[in-house]
Amino acid sequence: xxxxxxxxxxxxxxxxxxxxxxxLRARNVGAIFRIVQQHGHSQxxxxxxxxxxxxxxxxxxxxxxxxxxxxxxxxVAEGLAMPDDARHLxxxxxxxxxxxxxxxxxxxxxxxxxxxxxxxxxAAAEIQRQARAAAELDVLAVRGLGLIGLNDSxxxxxxxxxxxxxxxRVLLLHPDSPALVRRAGExxxxxxxxxxxxxxxxxxxxxxxxxxxxxxxxxCLLPTWRIIRCDSTLYVSAFDANWEGHESATYKVMETxxxxxxxxxxxxxxxxxxxxxRTV
Amino acid sequence: xxxxxxxxxxxxxxxxxxxxxxxxxxxxxVYQDTYYDDPAGTLGREDRELRVxxxxxxxxxxxxxxxxxxRVDASGSKPExxxxxxxxxxxxxLLLGLxxxxxxxxEKRCRNYEFEAAGRKMLATxxxxxxxxxxxxxxxxxxxxxxxxxxxxxxxxxLDGLGIQxxxxxxxxxxxxxxxxx
Numbered sequence: 001x002x003x004x005x006x007x008x009x010x011x012x013x014x015x016x017x018x019x020x021x022x023x024l025r026a027r028n029v030g031a032i033f034r035i036v037q038q039h040g041h042s043q044x045x046x047x048x049x050x051x052x053x054x055x056x057x058x059x060x061x062x063x064x065x066x067x068x069x070x071x072x073x074x075x076v077a078e079g080l081a082m083p084d085d086a087r088h089l090x091x092x093x094x095x096x097x098x099x100x101x102x103x104x105x106x107x108x109x110x111x112x113x114x115x116x117x118x119x120x121x122x123a124a125a126e127i128q129r130q131a132r133a134a135a136e137l138d139v140l141a142v143r144g145l146g147l148i149g150l151n152d153s154x155x156x157x158x159x160x161x162x163x164x165x166x167x168x169r170v171l172l173l174h175p176d177s178p179a180l181v182r183r184a185g186e187x188x189x190x191x192x193x194x195x196x197x198x199x200x201x202x203x204x205x206x207x208x209x210x211x212x213x214x215x216x217x218x219x220c221l222l223p224t225w226r227i228i229r230c231d232s233t234l235y236v237s238a239f240d241a242n243w244e245g246h247e248s249a250t251y252k253v254m255e256t257x258x259x260x261x262x263x264x265x266x267x268x269x270x271x272x273x274x275x276x277x278r279t280v
Numbered sequence: 281x282x283x284x285x286x287x288x289x290x291x292x293x294x295x296x297x298x299x300x301x302x303x304x305x306x307x308x309x310v311y312q313d314t315y316y317d318d319p320a321g322t323l324g325r326e327d328r329e330l331r332v333x334x335x336x337x338x339x340x341x342x343x344x345x346x347x348x349x350x351r352v353d354a355s356g357s358k359p360e361x362x363x364x365x366x367x368x369x370x371x372x373x374l375l376l377g378l379x380x381x382x383x384x385x386x387e388k389r390c391r392n393y394e395f396e397a398a399g400r401k402m403l404a405t406x407x408x409x410x411x412x413x414x415x416x417x418x419x420x421x422x423x424x425x426x427x428x429x430x431x432x433x434x435x436x437x438x439l440d441g442l443g444i445q446x447x448x449x450x451x452x453x454x455x456x457x458x459x460x461x462x
Contacts, residue, residue: 084452085450091460105293105294110390110408114338256410
């Protein structure tokens with residue numbers, strides 16, 4: 001005779017049957033008990049295993065009572081020695097502690113930089129494909145003519161959607177900022193020419209409100225990062241002296257639970273927008 | 281052909297990774313999976329799967345369309361049919377047109393190892409799913425259905441060599457585990 005609270009051990013395959021999985025997912029304890037009965041266990045045996053009165057088991061089996069309390073689900077899961085996957089379907093945590101390797105292990109084994117491109121040109125087709133499917137697009141650039149400002153810019157053709165409208169946010173360098181003068185010097189252009197490029201891009205961004213939800217801001221920081229975000233994927237490159245953004249190697253960074261790069265770039269973008277001057 | 285596959289919870293991820301790296305160099309990839317079903321949930325109820333997967337790899341980004349039939353044995357192995365997809369958006373539209381709807385979508389962070397063991401081509405994948413606790417390992421080899429039993433024996437042996445215990449094997453589907461947490 002089984003002693004009190006001795007779990008009922010069903011073969012593993014029982015927990016994989018579609019009807020059992022369905023019952024677990026629906027948290028239908030009555031259906032689960034009926035299946036246990038079909039495997040030769042009496043109501044009395046179920047009651048003993050799950051620490052319930054037999055009358056209660058009978059009510060549950062006959063649909064006169066439903067289980068809704070978490071501690072009862074726990075007792076049922078333990079009483080029927082459910083494997084972890086069955087417990088999960090029932091909405092319960094794993095029986096045993098599981099361990100991931102910690103943040104450093106995760107980031108080393110599953111890095112947030114998924115791909116490296118030698119330049120923006122080599123990433124272009126991929127960025128356009130991601131942009132076409134994205135709901136949100138962020139762009140951090142200097143004047144943005146290569147990325148979004150002109151008809152043949154990288155992202156310009158990826159903004160039209162059949163049903164929804166893309167959320168587009170663009171940060172461009174303030175045409176009247178000291179940083180623009182410095183950047184113009186770095187790339188051997190006159191500040192007037194660079195500033196007029198920014199203003200042209202702003203004017204062309206205004207036109208985009210016909211096809212998407214567009215916002216544009218001016219920032220005053222020295223241009224350092226060049227970022228394109230398509231939903232949870234970032235394409236990141238850098239500006240440096242004598243180095244245009246599109247010439248820089250580009251990292252594809254995807255969001256992970258602990259990834260500092262993705263988080264940091266998102267946070268920086270938001271902060272630059274908060275402090276920026278909205279133009280569109 | 282059938283996928284002879286076993287999946288397990290990894291208790292010592294660092295140690296298992298170290299052993300895998302001795303077989304082959306790990307290839308980190310991000311899988312973006314969208315599963316489809318009809319509004320009545322027929323496929324899920326019948327243990328079948330219809331999936332569009334986009335793999336973000338080190339050298340390319342590619343998509344595949346996969347159909348898996350119901351499990352053929354207790355290991356969880358399923359008959360599988362898969363083909364590359366040029367335009368996942370078009371396939372999405374196609375499936376919607378046929379009456380299917382996305383039932384669940386999530387990401388898997390994977391580290392893949394391709395190697396030969398017991399005379400078979402094996403693919404080992406260390407997996408983290410951001411919404412789930414723990415690291416998983418999947419080990420698979422594609423075989424004709426009548427070889428399934430032998431192939432599973434070999435798969436079990438390789439897992440044993442990696443330090444994975446049989447008590448950590450799981451047949452839980454990520455789709456179910458993620459759905460249970462949402």
